[in-house]
Amino acid sequence: xxxxxxxxxxxxxxxxxxxxxxxxxxxxxxxxxxxxxxxxxxxxxxxxxxxxxxxxxxxxxxxxxxxxxxxxxxxxxxxxxxxxxxxxxxxxxxxxxxxxxxxxxxxxxxxxxxxxxxxxxxxxxxxxxxxxxxxxxxxxxxxxxxxxxxxxxxxxxxxxxxxxxxxxxxxxxxxxxxxxxxxxxxxxxxxxxxxxxxxxxxxxxxxxxxxxxxxxxxxxxxxxxxxxxxxxxxxxxxxxxxxxxxxxxxxxxxxxxxxxxxxxxxxxxxxxxxxxxxxxxxxxxxxxxxxxxxxxxxxxxxxxxxxxxxxxxxxxxxxxxxxxxxxxxxxxxxxxxxxxxxxxxxxxxxxxxxxxxxxxxxx
Amino acid sequence: xxxxxxxxxxxxxxxxxxxxxxxxxxxxxxxxxxxxxxxxxxxxxxxxxxxxxxxxxxxxxxxxxxxxxxxxxxxxxxxxxxxxxxxxxxxxxxxxxxxxxxxxxxxxxxxxxxxxxxxxxxxxxxxxxxxxxxxxxxxxxxxxxxxxxxxxxxxxxxxxxxxxxxxxxxxxxxxxxxxxxxxxxxxxxxxxxxxxxxxxxxxxxxxxxxxxxxxxxxxxxxxxxxxxxxxxxxxxxxxxxxxxxxxxxxxxxxxxxxxxxxxxxxxxxxxxxxxxxxxxxxxxxxxxxx
Numbered sequence: 001x002x003x004x005x006x007x008x009x010x011x012x013x014x015x016x017x018x019x020x021x022x023x024x025x026x027x028x029x030x031x032x033x034x035x036x037x038x039x040x041x042x043x044x045x046x047x048x049x050x051x052x053x054x055x056x057x058x059x060x061x062x063x064x065x066x067x068x069x070x071x072x073x074x075x076x077x078x079x080x081x082x083x084x085x086x087x088x089x090x091x092x093x094x095x096x097x098x099x100x101x102x103x104x105x106x107x108x109x110x111x112x113x114x115x116x117x118x119x120x121x122x123x124x125x126x127x128x129x130x131x132x133x134x135x136x137x138x139x140x141x142x143x144x145x146x147x148x149x150x151x152x153x154x155x156x157x158x159x160x161x162x163x164x165x166x167x168x169x170x171x172x173x174x175x176x177x178x179x180x181x182x183x184x185x186x187x188x189x190x191x192x193x194x195x196x197x198x199x200x201x202x203x204x205x206x207x208x209x210x211x212x213x214x215x216x217x218x219x220x221x222x223x224x225x226x227x228x229x230x231x232x233x234x235x236x237x238x239x240x241x242x243x244x245x246x247x248x249x250x251x252x253x254x255x256x257x258x259x260x261x262x263x264x265x266x267x268x269x270x271x272x273x274x275x276x277x278x279x280x281x282x283x284x285x286x287x288x289x290x291x292x293x294x295x296x297x298x299x300x301x302x303x304x305x306x307x308x309x310x311x312x313x314x315x316x317x318x319x320x321x322x323x324x325x326x327x328x329x330x331x332x333x334x335x336x337x338x339x340x341x342x343x344x345x346x347x348x349x350x351x352x353x354x355x356x357x358x359x360x361x362x363x
Numbered sequence: 364x365x366x367x368x369x370x371x372x373x374x375x376x377x378x379x380x381x382x383x384x385x386x387x388x389x390x391x392x393x394x395x396x397x398x399x400x401x402x403x404x405x406x407x408x409x410x411x412x413x414x415x416x417x418x419x420x421x422x423x424x425x426x427x428x429x430x431x432x433x434x435x436x437x438x439x440x441x442x443x444x445x446x447x448x449x450x451x452x453x454x455x456x457x458x459x460x461x462x463x464x465x466x467x468x469x470x471x472x473x474x475x476x477x478x479x480x481x482x483x484x485x486x487x488x489x490x491x492x493x494x495x496x497x498x499x500x501x502x503x504x505x506x507x508x509x510x511x512x513x514x515x516x517x518x519x520x521x522x523x524x525x526x527x528x529x530x531x532x533x534x535x536x537x538x539x540x541x542x543x544x545x546x547x548x549x550x551x552x553x554x555x556x557x558x559x560x561x562x563x564x565x566x567x568x569x570x571x572x573x574x575x576x577x578x579x580x581x582x583x584x585x586x587x588x589x590x591x592x593x594x595x596x597x598x599x600x601x602x603x604x605x606x607x608x609x610x611x612x613x614x615x616x617x618x619x620x621x622x623x624x625x626x627x628x629x630x631x632x633x634x635x636x637x638x639x640x641x642x643x644x645x646x647x648x649x650x651x652x653x
Contacts, residue, residue, distance in 0.1 A: 066543050086546040097537055099544040103562040112558065113548035157544075164548060 015043035015200030016077035016167045018063070023072035025058050025224075032058045033069070034224040040217075043198040045191070046229075047211040050221035051247065056204045059221075060170050063202060065089045076168060089168075092161030096173040098153045100145040106132065106156045107141040113164035131159035134193060151182040158190065162197070169194065169201040175210065187214060208248045212236065220244045237356075245289050245356045252295070252329050255361065256288040264288055264358055266351070268305055268323055269295065274355040285361040292318065292332040294353030300346040305329060307345050310338060321347065407617070414611040426611040435597055436612075440619075442510060443594035447579035449514040451572045454525050457518065458571065462529050463560065466538045473530075480526035483519055491520060492588045513591055517579050524574040532567020577620045 018040040025033040033055045040046045048056035061067040063074060065086030074082045081089055100109045110128040119127075132138050135155040145153055154174050161169060171190065175183040191214055194201050205211055211218050212232045220227045220235060220243070228240040239245035256266040258280045266272050266288050280286060297307075297319060304324075311318040317338035321329040331349065341347050417423025430436050465476050483491065495516050499507055506512055538560070545555040561568065583595040592600075594616065602609030 061543075064543075064547050066546065086543075087549050087551055089547075090549070091547060093544070093547040095540050095544060097540050099537070099540045101541060101544075101559045101563065102536065103559075112545070112550070115558070116545075116548065116550040116554045160544075160548065170547075 015041075015198055017042050017075075018077075018168060018200055018202070019075040020059065020063070021073040021075065023059065023062060023069045023074070025055070025062065025067070026070050031224050033062075035072070036221075036224070036226055037072075038219055038226055038229050040200055040202065042200055044216045045194055045201045045203060045214060047215035047218045048202060048204045048221060049206065049208060049211040049218050049248070050227075051206055053223075054221040055224040056206075056219075056221050057172055060172050060202055060204050063168070064091050064093050064170050090164060090166055091168045091170060092164060092166035093170040094154065094157045094161050094172065094174040096176055098145065098150065098157070098177070100148075100153055100156055100160070102145050105142050105144055106137060106148065106152075106159075109145070109156055110160045110163050112160060117164070127163055128159075131163050132156075134162070135159045135189070149182075150178050151186055154178065154186060155189070158193070162193070162199075166199070169199050171201065171203045173204050173206070176205070176207070183210075190214070212248070218248075220247060222247070239356055242289065242357060242359065250292050250330055251289050251356060252292065254288045254290060254329070256286050256358070258282050258284045258286055258358070264355060266290070266355070268329075269349045269351050272351040272355045274358050280358070280360065287359045287361050288355045289357040289359070290351070290355045291353065292330045294351060294355070295329075295331045296333055296337065296350050296352045297321070297331055297341055297347040298350065299341050300348040302346060304346045304348045307341055307343050307347055310343065321349075407614070410610045411614055414607050414614060416607060426605070426607040429605075430601075430608050430611055430615075435592070439592055439594045439597035442591070443580050446510050446513050446517065446593065447576040449511070450517040450521065450579050451575050453514060453518050454521065454575050455568065455572065458525055458529050459556075459561070459568075462526070462533050463538065463542075463556075466533050467542050470539075476526070477530065480522045480530075483521075484523045488520060488584045489588065492516065492585045495519075496589070510591060513586060513589060513593070514579075516585055516589075517575070517582065520582070520585065521575040521578040524578060525571040528571040528574055529564070529567045532564045532570070535567075536563050573623055576623065580616060580620055 020036055020038050023033050023036040024031065036055070036059055038046070048059060050056050058067060062069050063076075065081070065084060065088075069082065072082070073080055076089070076091075100106075101112065104112065107125075107128045110131055111124040114124045114127060128141070129138065132141050135158055137152060137155055137159070140148060140152060145156070148156065154177075157174070158171075174190070175186055178186065187210060190203075203211075203214060212235075215232050217229055218232055218235045219229045222241075222243045228235055228244045230238075230240075235244060235248050239248065245251045254266050254269065256264040256272070259265050259271065260282055262273060262275055263271050264274055264286060269290075272288060272290065274288070293316075305321045308320045308322050308328075310320070312335070313332070315335075316332050317335050319331045319333065319338060319341070321331055323329055329349070414426050415422055415424070417425055461476070465473055495512065499512060499515070502512075506515070541559055541563070542555060545559045550559065581595055582593070583599060586593040586596050587599075594612075598609060598612045598616065601612055
């Protein structure tokens, strides 16, 4: 990416409010979506995050009008668009696979939506120039898709989606086919453009890092249901369910005993703070979910957990540890702290943060 | 490369045999090429030579001049061309929406349609003809008593060639995503087909059309059973009376089929070449840009 330009004032529009009400979709006996309800504020970027088959792409396709819900309502800008065909929704969409029309140049692709709307050549040309400039591809306007790299193709697809001045932008895993470096770069660009245009955007991904980096709010989905819709920080540090805790980031599942309403005693770790708010009486056996960075290590004499291996992550080090029962524990500590314990050494764990969740122990 | 080289040297196994053939080098490959070429070309050259033989083995255009002077030559050729064009048009009208619909909306039925398209290959044309005669007997005379019935029949009989050619072309593009992208940009089906889909299926459409047209130009059994004197039927009739004219006719039929094929191949190879020329530079730049 060699060129970037400021967003022309003509591109700024502001976003619309989007609301999904009790959307359900069934494929034969399988429910792809189960009564999904959520709302996106004007100009907000909501990331739909979840594993394959969780219904995130189905929800996005329904928003686009490419699939119809069996039950429920879709409101865009306060208008019910549930039965409106895709061609009449004025929604820009970028797909996972390269979706540029192979017979058209980058410029012709960007102009396609304007062409089918009957806009004049001069207006189309001005608009495509603006948008190709916005995505930094002015010099490649006359190239065909097969003459562009994957990243460039997705930039053209983004420009094409924005050319029609959509009221809503949908991105269906647009970065998943790209290599890590291009993915990170394009992710930043998408966010920059989205913020500058202020367009309400839904972004589908299964990559938690992508979701945390991009989103105003993350909608974590699992088996067709919405597990949690909240800010990246809240989803990471205050997950609503065990699934969210385990899907977004790494989590350790340790055994413990309830001490009081705000404290649990975790095996090998000691007392850990947590406001679990559940009716668990002191002395109850529980499972404690805790992030690797909420744990620390100190060398131990003979007893304790054993360091199995370590991964250097740059700013920190991830230690793989095994407790005496043989269960794995992952701890992420500073490089200096990790240097204090050797491989195969016995260590003691301590808490430097709160537990994420406390659940009754399985019988 | 390091892992491939030992396999080539060892030979043996399924891959080894292929490698041994490759190692026989250019002389072997050229020999095979010449033998295969000779297998196809010798009969054509011999036929051409025979068609130009006059009295006392002299060189003569007599067979051709007599043919071109026969009114039936032109009328039967015109009939075959008309039936061919009609068949191609009808095939495309049926094929384009069907294949696109199956790919976009009913992908699970693709195998079923493929199998059905092959049926004309396994059902003898006599059976198909009798079926058509029986089924279409009550249709108005504009269809039943005219070459239109021939075109209807050829649409079915040429299906193995037309369907598979077009289907392969559709498979070579991500049709569903292109349709989704076009619709999300506001295009209805007609604009989508006109601007975005059909231009990308041009090769498949041309291939299916040429194969169908060539089939129509060479089909004898059905036309004969339905009592239409098409070009191939005329060819057989002439063959019974004058061998050199029949051979000349065969060559003319071959040329009529080859000319459009060659034209299409030339046009497409030039386009590919032009695109590839720009593509090499662009691919390098694109790789650097990312």
